[in-house]
Amino acid sequence: MILTNLLSIMLCFFLCLFSFNHRQMLEYLFNTIIYCHCLTQTTTVFMIDTFCSSCNVLNTLTGHTNCVYSIDSFTFDGSQFICSGSDDNTVRVWEIETNEQIQLINGHSNTVYYAKFSPYHYYNYRSNVVCFSSDAKDIYFWDIKDNTKLQSFNGHTNSIHEIIFSPFNGGKYLCSGSDDKTICLWDVETSKSLHVFNGHEDGVWCVDISPLQSNNNNNDKSNSIGVIGGNGYTICSGSYDKTIRIWDIETAKQLNVFKGHNSHVKSVKYGSDELVNIILSGSFDTSVRLWDIRSGQQVQIFNGHIRSISAVEYSPFVTDNIEVGGNSNVVCSGSWDQTIRFWDIRFNKNELYALNGESGIMCFKFLQLNKNNYKSENRDCGINLYYGSSNGSIDVWG
Numbered sequence: 001m002i003l004t005n006l007l008s009i010m011l012c013f014f015l016c017l018f019s020f021n022h023r024q025m026l027e028y029l030f031n032t033i034i035y036c037h038c039l040t041q042t043t044t045v046f047m048i049d050t051f052c053s054s055c056n057v058l059n060t061l062t063g064h065t066n067c068v069y070s071i072d073s074f075t076f077d078g079s080q081f082i083c084s085g086s087d088d089n090t091v092r093v094w095e096i097e098t099n100e101q102i103q104l105i106n107g108h109s110n111t112v113y114y115a116k117f118s119p120y121h122y123y124n125y126r127s128n129v130v131c132f133s134s135d136a137k138d139i140y141f142w143d144i145k146d147n148t149k150l151q152s153f154n155g156h157t158n159s160i161h162e163i164i165f166s167p168f169n170g171g172k173y174l175c176s177g178s179d180d181k182t183i184c185l186w187d188v189e190t191s192k193s194l195h196v197f198n199g200h201e202d203g204v205w206c207v208d209i210s211p212l213q214s215n216n217n218n219n220d221k222s223n224s225i226g227v228i229g230g231n232g233y234t235i236c237s238g239s240y241d242k243t244i245r246i247w248d249i250e251t252a253k254q255l256n257v258f259k260g261h262n263s264h265v266k267s268v269k270y271g272s273d274e275l276v277n278i279i280l281s282g283s284f285d286t287s288v289r290l291w292d293i294r295s296g297q298q299v300q301i302f303n304g305h306i307r308s309i310s311a312v313e314y315s316p317f318v319t320d321n322i323e324v325g326g327n328s329n330v331v332c333s334g335s336w337d338q339t340i341r342f343w344d345i346r347f348n349k350n351e352l353y354a355l356n357g358e359s360g361i362m363c364f365k366f367l368q369l370n371k372n373n374y375k376s377e378n379r380d381c382g383i384n385l386y387y388g389s390s391n392g393s394i395d396v397w398g
Contacts, residue, residue: 046381048317048330048342052353058384059099061394064088068388070162071365074117076128080370082386083130084394085112091132093144096373099396103144110135113161119171120188121150131174133160139176139186153186155193162206166230166249173228175235177204183237185228185249194228195252202240209249210234210270234293236279238265244281246293258291260298267312271329275314280331282309288333288343302343304351307336311363316383319344319352334361334387355397360390 066087073082073096080096091105091112114133118141121129128144139153139160158179165171165188173194174186183197183204210233230249238244244258244265263284271278277293288309290300311334318327321344329345330352340361341351364387384398 045327046317046383048315048319048352051317051381051383052342052355055355055385055397057395058398059396061094061099061101061396062392063092063101063104064090064388064392064394066392067360067362067390068392068394069112070114070116070363071386071388071394072116073365073367073386074119074122075370076122078370078372080367080373081117082365082367082394083115083117084388085115085132086388086392087111088392091115091130091142093130094394096367096369103147105130105132105142105144105147107142107147107149108134108136108140111159113159114163116163116165118188119165123170131163131165133163133176135159137178139163139174141188151191153184153191153193155184155186155196156180156182158203161204162208164207164209166209166228166233167211168230168233169228173230175207175209177207177237179203181239183207183235183247185235185252187228195249197235197237197247197252197254199245199247199254199257200237200239200241200243204237204239205264205266206238206268208236208268208270210236211272211276236268236270238268238281238283240264242283244268244279244291246279256293256296258296258298260289260291260301261285261287263308266309269312269314271314275329280312280314282312282333284308286335288312288331290331290345300345300348302331302333302341302348302351304341304354305333305335305337305339307360310334310336310361313364313366315342316366316368317342321346323347332364334364336360336390340364340385340387355385357387357389357395358391359393361387362390363388 064086068086070085083093093103095102112132116131118129118131121127131141137156141150156178160178163176166173176184181200185195233249235247242261246256261283265283267282269280279291281289286305288302292299315330315332317330321328332342334340338357340355342353367384369382
């Protein structure tokens with residue numbers, strides 16, 4: 001059935017090739033990719049209508065006294081946790097099952113822009129470690145249990161914003177973006193800088209590393225050659241200079257530049273599976289956009305927010321799109337206008353839903369609950385939405 005559908009789509013594509021203009025062709029190709037992605041999904045499908053029609057505030061995590069800039073999640077030995085970084089100069093770690101803060105990291109005196117759990121330390125040493133970037137030009141690794149600093153990276157010459165661990169080699173590499181206009185790639189094991197990516201004309205706000213490439217043969221040892229074993233992976237970055245840039249992670253070569261946003265690019269994210277070549281971005285110009293790496297073109301723009309975008313994500317949800325007769329992926333965006341909005345990836349009409357917060361939305365994270373935390377009120381999908389606010393609170397929706 002799937003093969004028949006795909007052949008029909010290909011035939012339709014070539015029949016339309018000579019009748020479409022360039023813009024129409026890009027839109028048609030993009031929608032074809034999305035449709036093929038939906039056809040080939042075998043994982044559980046979560047409907048956005050089910051989530052948004054019944055969700056409400058389940059809890060509020062209090063402790064931070066200023067803007068919460070980042071939230072990350074991880075599972076240590078079967079227990080789920082989140083960590084948060086804030087303008088109050090602290091990192092806090094929370095246990096999901098109890099909604100209790102279990103650790104406060106405040107051994108420094110600068111804003112924490114981004115905090116992430118370190119998969120490298122857990123998989124190699126069974127250590128529970130959080131990594132965070134700050135206004136102090138350094139990146140720190142902190143042992144959660146002992147509340148002690150393990151190591152730090154020094155090399156940037158200005159504030160460091162987003163950090164991201166590599167999806168390959170067990171998170172052995174870390175990417176960081178800084179106000180010094182550069183992106184750095186670090187070896188977590190040695191604390192050494194491997195690459196410096198130069199090209200942005202202003203500070204770098206956000207970075208992401210592409211997920212596992214579907215066209216790579218994981219059994220082929222040639223995929224491990226190169227400086228870091230990241231053959232075929234790329235980095236995307238967003239900047240104050242209003243551009244999004246794509247980089248080869250092995251060579252540090254700039255591959256592409258996307259221009260279209262009218263202000264700072266605050267958040268960028270790669271898609272997954274068949275959407276791995278589609279980049280999602282959010283900007284201070286209040287727009288959310290999609291970009292196709294292969295064509296080098298913008299393929300979608302979503303307007304509706306009335307203030308700056310703080311964060312964007314590919315959501316775990318789909319929507320039943322009656323106009324195309326199938327499911328569409330859903331992306332979402334958080335803004336200083338105090339809303340999180342959900343968008344149908346195939347249509348740039350009004351948002352599907354908008355969740356209203358009590359202050360500016362700075363960051364958010366979807367978390368699939370494990371069976372220990374799967375409460376009755378979440379029985380429809382078992383997904384909670386955690387978002388950090390400009391007032392310092394972390395609200396939990398489900």
